[in-house]
Every structure is written in C-alpha cells, then in structure tokens.
Amino acid sequence: MAQTVAQAFDPSIWHISNMELTLRLVLALVLGGLIGLERELGGHSAGFRTHILVCVGSAAIVLLSMYGFSEFAADPNVRLDPSRLAAQVVSGIGFLGAGTILRTGITVSGLTTAASLWVVAAIGLTVGAGFYYGSAVLTFLVVVSLFVLNKFEKKFSRAKSKRDIVLKMTKDSACLSNVVTELHHFGIQISKIIVENEEAAAGDIAEMLIVRLQVKLNYKKRFEEVIVSLATITGVIGIESGGESL
Template identity: 80%
Template sequence: MATTVQQVYDPGIWHISYWELTIRLVAALALGGLVGLERELGGHSAGFRTHILVCVGSAAIVLLSIYGFAEFSTDPNVRLDPARLAAQVISGIGFLGAGTILRTGLTVSGLTTAASLWVVAAIGLTVGAGFYYGSAVLTVLVVVSLFVLNKLEKKFSRTKRKRDLVLRVNKDSASLSKVVTELHRHGIGINKIIVENEEADTCDRDDMLIVRLQLKLGQTKHFEEVIVSLAAIEGVLGLEAGVESL
C-alpha cells in the first residue's frame, strides 16, 4: 500500500538571526577585501575599497532577497523567489566593470580588474547565501589567479611586453626613419604604427606629424635610455611614452 509523505511547511527557513547576518556581511567584507588588496597593490583603478563595497553590497542584496520579505512568507498569494534579486547583481555588475576598462592609445587595460569585480560580486552572493565553503574556495582561487599566476605570466611573457609611444616629428625631415632604425638597433619591434598628417585636429603645426607606435619591447631592460636616444634625433619635436603592458 503506497504511503504519502506530507511535507510540513516551516516558515522559519525565511528568517535569519542578527548574529548570522552580521557574520555573513563581515565575511563578505574580509573576502572581498582580500581580492581588492591585490588590485590595490598593483595600482589598479578599482582597488581595496571598491572590491569591498561590491562584495558586501552583493551579500546584502542576496540576504535581502532570501530573508528580507519573510513577513510575507505565510501569505498564500505570495511566492518567494530567493534568487530573483541575486540574478540582477550578475548582470548589473557588468556596468561597473565596464567603467574600469580603459583604452589608452593603442592599448586596452582594465580587463582583469573588470573580471575581478564580477567575480567578487559572486563571492558576495555566495557568502550572503551562507555558502561559506564555496566562497572561501572561490576567494583562494581568485587570489591565486590574480597574484601568483600574474607573477608567472610576467615571468614567461617577457617577450610580449608592449609600450605605447607618441612622437611629434618634423614632416620634412628623415627623423621617422631614424626613429625606426634606432628602435631596431635596440631590439625593439613595432607592432602598430599610426601616422597623423597636418590635417588632423590633434596637430598643432602644419609642418609636424604625429606618429603613434605600439612597441614590442622583448628583452629590452633599459627602455628609458632608448627614450633619451630617440629624443636626441634631429627632427623629433616631442615624445610621450605610455605605461608598460602585456
């Protein structure tokens, strides 16, 4: 004879103690700050406080989504969905991450910081939901990826180092060819080159060219000396070097 098991509804699952709520928010602060610390030490735009705010905010939102409407849990006309607000965090955090992606000249930077903001939001959601083990493992993996793997990437990617260089040269001189020759003499390759003539709005003089170069540094260790030698070339009116990137 078949028996049926009657499930007893427990409204207590929609309630959380103040102590547990505090623990979850503090844990989100600590784990998010751990990821943000690595970004802060690296001098990135979104650093320690930004990651803390994202992580704690995500935890608070998922806590609100699960426990914030407990007073309506006994209403037969209300159907609670604990994942509804949390789902909006995953899509909404993309707008904040997009703000950290910058394009400077020929180089795009900030992609890793944008990704770290997205994953730290996930950490906040897991902590807020009480998934402590998963949040701890996720934080460890993120910190290892950002810190340890970053060191390894720099070690094995020295030949991929890039640098942006903007030159202002005399249009009627042979300075551009001399610049290219000097760069090759130091073992520096050119990935991209953009030349703006006197009709460009960024030019200040009719006899001047603006040349934008993306350089492949390779094993070059003394790039500052290369800059000095380029500045000494006749016909070079000015130059500006961007930050190094991979």
C-alpha cells in the same frame, strides 16, 4: 489526510538570526578585501574599498532577497523567489566593471580589474546565500590567480614585452629629444625609431612629424603612465600606443 502545502510549510526557513546575518556580512567584507588588496597594491582603478563594497553589497542583496520579506512568507497569495534580486547583481555589476576598462589608442586595459569586480560580486552572492566553504575556495583561487599567476605571466611573457608607440609632433628637434629622455627616465629601452614627415596636400610643406617607436617595457612601470607622461611633452600633438609586438 495528506498535509496541504500551507500546513507543511515551515516559516523558519525565511528567518535568520542577527548573529548569522552579521557573520555573513563580515565574511563578505574580509573576502572582498583580500582580492581588493591585490588590486590596490597594483595601483588599479578599482582597489581595496571598491571590492569590499561590491562584495558586501552583493551579500546584502542576497540576504534581503532571502530573508527581507519573511512577513509575507505565510501568505498563500505570495510566492517568494529568493533568486530574483540576486540575479540582478550579475547583470548590474557589468556597468561598474565597464567603468574600469580604459582604451588608449588600440590598447585596452582594466579587463582584469573588471573581471575581479565581477567575481567579487559572485563571492558576495555566495557568502550571502550561506555557502561558506564555496566562497572560501573561490576566494583562494582568485587570490592565487591574481598574485601567483600574475608573476608567472610576466616571467613567461618577457619575450613579448615590446610595444609600438606612434607620435605626432611638431618639427622640433627638442621635442623628439624630450620624448627619448622621458622614455629613458621610465627605464624603457627604445628598440627601433622611425621618423617620417606627415603627409601633406600637394604643393604644401609638411609641418608635422610622425615618429614610430618600438620600445621594450619595464614591468616596474605601468605602460599607461608612460603614455600619459609623453602626451604632456610640449610639441606632442597626438599619441597612439599599439599592442604587443614580437
């Protein structure tokens, strides 16, 4: 007589040893830390600890989903789905990644960090499920992309390293002078500067200046830091940074 599903069921597949459990969590910590280290060295919003926590947390959720309910495995009225909890990580990590994306004027930054958090969550899921080789290869590819390809990207984008900055400031020659001095302090060259009077109502005298700058970036300084520094100058009312201009 053919065996029933219950008789053929092997409950051992729903159990994991403490040694194996520890190995998977530690491996998730190491792999997540490798990617987080690159983000930390680059001074990004989500760094070393954040990537470790995401990777270890994702691995823990997979482990819980696969082995946390083993006492119910033999119950014929219970149907276990190891992928149910793990699937929620993929959608849930989007909320954390969104917090790393910043918009300054029309310039958007933090997309790479958000993507690194997403892929670190995937690595955690892979480690938690026991795919050690796959998780190691994935981590290697991500580290190469962040460390090596980043250098190539900067090298080949030198010709496109100009940005547009639009400043709204008071009619004070000292204010414009301070802006130029601050840019030089960051090692940024000014390629073009246009000063215009702000449009005023008919019969009124314009009280503000619109200064349009085209600057050449210095990759040793983060562009966001330059914008924040310019915004603190006395007399600067508003600032908008544009995308790369050829």
